[in-house]
Amino acid sequence: xxxxxxxxxxxxxxxxxxxxxxxxxxxxxxxxxxxxxxxxxxxxxxxxxxxxxxxxxxxxxxxxxxxxxxxxxxxxxxxxxxxxxxxxxxxxxxxxxxxxxxxxxxxxxxxxxxxxxxxxxxxxxxxxxxxxxxxxxxxxxxxxxxxxxxxxxxxxxxxxxxxxxxxxxxxxxxxxxxxxxxxxxxxxxxxxxxxxxxxxxxxxxxxxxxxxxxxxxxxxxxxxxxxxxxxxxxxxxxxxxxxxxxxxxxxxxxxxxxxxxxxxxxxxxxxxxxxxxxxxxxxxxxxxxxxxxxxxxxxxxxx
Numbered sequence: 001x002x003x004x005x006x007x008x009x010x011x012x013x014x015x016x017x018x019x020x021x022x023x024x025x026x027x028x029x030x031x032x033x034x035x036x037x038x039x040x041x042x043x044x045x046x047x048x049x050x051x052x053x054x055x056x057x058x059x060x061x062x063x064x065x066x067x068x069x070x071x072x073x074x075x076x077x078x079x080x081x082x083x084x085x086x087x088x089x090x091x092x093x094x095x096x097x098x099x100x101x102x103x104x105x106x107x108x109x110x111x112x113x114x115x116x117x118x119x120x121x122x123x124x125x126x127x128x129x130x131x132x133x134x135x136x137x138x139x140x141x142x143x144x145x146x147x148x149x150x151x152x153x154x155x156x157x158x159x160x161x162x163x164x165x166x167x168x169x170x171x172x173x174x175x176x177x178x179x180x181x182x183x184x185x186x187x188x189x190x191x192x193x194x195x196x197x198x199x200x201x202x203x204x205x206x207x208x209x210x211x212x213x214x215x216x217x218x219x220x221x222x223x224x225x226x227x228x229x230x231x232x233x234x235x236x237x238x239x240x241x242x243x244x245x246x247x248x249x250x251x252x253x254x255x256x257x258x259x260x261x262x263x264x265x266x267x268x269x270x271x272x273x274x275x276x277x278x279x280x281x282x283x284x285x286x287x288x289x290x291x292x293x294x295x296x297x298x299x300x301x302x303x
Contacts (some may be wrong), residue, residue, distance in 0.1 A: 024114035032046045041240040085126045091188035093133040093165040094123045100220040109187045110156045117152045133163035167192045171200025181208040212273040
């Protein structure tokens with residue numbers, strides 16, 4: 001954390017950001033360590049170029065033949081590791097506060113965004129971030145510098161989410177601002193007007209961007225295992241409801257299944273990578289999905 005950021009952030013915010021950085025590092029390093037132990041790691045990638053060794057790089061990937069000729073350390077870099085420009089869009093609206101387990105959707109989204117950012121920067125990729133509700137809350141321009149992670153984590157340290165979501169306007173703004181084609185990763189519960197969502201996603205694809213959607217949902221939103229008289233507190237200007245949830249369960253599950261399936265079908269038609277992520281899932285699932293997608297991107301470019 002720099003001296004400048006310390007002047008503008010209270011100590012408790014700095015502590016939260018530091019914990020998030022440590023968590024992201026542990027998640028990513030543990031995940032990548034598991035990949036290195038896998039007998040399949042590295043078999044489906046192709047060598048692309050060298051880059052100079054940096055602190056923290058795996059010394060097993062130093063090209064010793066190059067060292068013997070230059071007396072300098074270089075790392076072998078593979079196709080899926082060459083520079084990629086990624087923009088993370090993180091939903092910080094009121095509905096993201098909901099949670100029935102250890103993490104609510106907002107907290108899970110922050111951890112997912114932090115872990116993806118750490119992974120991207122570790123690979124020397126360029127990553128930026130925009131947080132939003134019904135308007136842009138913060139914007140961090142893309143960069144691949146090691147100290148860039150602090151700026152991204154600081155943008156996630158916001159006050160309690162309290163507003164609605166306007167994804168159509170946000171995606172339109174991103175499409176206008178992102179003149180260079182890249183990967184756009186949307187992290188949201190997608191409780192928005194679907195027509196507006198679909199128009200915004202289509203616009204990103206029309207502009208040539210590759211798009212991934214992580215649809216973050218709580219277990220209870222998908223399973224609806226409530227019992228007994230329950231008070232449901234409305235979010236984003238919705239009213240409260242007191243009822244016996246058992247009488248609603250069948251209709252609710254049909255509606256939520258139709259909601260998820262509709263979004264998945266639309267994303268498939270637009271060649272958008274869609275993944276439902278439960279807040280009870282380990283972050284490894286999302287990281288593995290991202291890496292699989294990225295390898296697919298590289299292969300499609302080569303073909």
